Amino acid sequence: MFLGNFGLSQDSTQQLLDKGTVITIGKNKTFIHEGKIEKHSYLILSGCAKAHLNHDGKDINFWFGFEGDFLFSFNSKIYRQPGYENISTLEECKLWRISNEELNEINHNSLEISNWSRKMTEMELVKTEKRLIDLQTKPAAVRYEELIQNHPGITNRISLGNIASYLGISQVSLSRIRRQQ
Known part of the structure; x- marks a missing residue:
C-alpha cells in the first residue's frame, strides 16, 4: 500500500x-495548532498542506507538503512540547495518521521501523535546512523558479498569496516576478 514506497518490508509496513488510520480533512482546515502538543504524525496520501504561524497579525507560510x-x-514529536506552527490543508487531504506514542513504541521494538522513522524525520530536517539556506542566499525570483520546477502545477493548487508568503515577498512582488518569466 502507500507505505510500500518507503523501503519497508511487508511485515513492518503491516x-x-x-x-495508524486513514483520515480525510476538508480544505482550509487547521489540524495542528501552535501552542499545543500535537500527539500525531501524518503522511499525506492526497492533497496538500502548509505549515504557517502568526507573526504580528500576519500569516507566515514556511512549508508546503x-x-x-x-x-x-x-x-x-521530538521534545513532547507545544509546537510553534499551525498546519492547515490547502486542499481536501487524505492523511495516514499515527500517534507519536504508538510510533515511539514501534520504533523501540523494530529497528527497521525506527530507521524508517528517523529517515523520514531527517528528510524533513534537510528540506528545512535547504529552505533556510535558500532564503538567505537566493533571490526570490530564483526561489520561485525552483518552486515551480520542483512542483509543476503548484499555482493551480496553492494561492499566489500563500506562495508569496512562502517566498517571503509581497503578492505584488510575486506578480512582478511572474510577469518577467
Whole structure:
C-alpha cells in the first residue's frame, strides 16, 4: 500500500498500518495548532498542506507538503512540547495518521521501523535546512523558479498569496516576478 514506497518490508509496513488510520480533512482546515502538543504524525496520501504561524497579525507560510510528505510538529514529536506552527490543508487531504506514542513504541521494538522513522524525520530536517539556506542566499525570483520546477502545477493548487508568503515577498512582488518569466 502507500507505505510500500518507503523501503519497508511487508511485515513492518503491516505493523505501521495496524497502528495508524486513514483520515480525510476538508480544505482550509487547521489540524495542528501552535501552542499545543500535537500527539500525531501524518503522511499525506492526497492533497496538500502548509505549515504557517502568526507573526504580528500576519500569516507566515514556511512549508508546503504534498503527496508522500511526512508532517508533524517537530517540537511535539521530538521534545513532547507545544509546537510553534499551525498546519492547515490547502486542499481536501487524505492523511495516514499515527500517534507519536504508538510510533515511539514501534520504533523501540523494530529497528527497521525506527530507521524508517528517523529517515523520514531527517528528510524533513534537510528540506528545512535547504529552505533556510535558500532564503538567505537566493533571490526570490530564483526561489520561485525552483518552486515551480520542483512542483509543476503548484499555482493551480496553492494561492499566489500563500506562495508569496512562502517566498517571503509581497503578492505584488510575486506578480512582478511572474510577469518577467
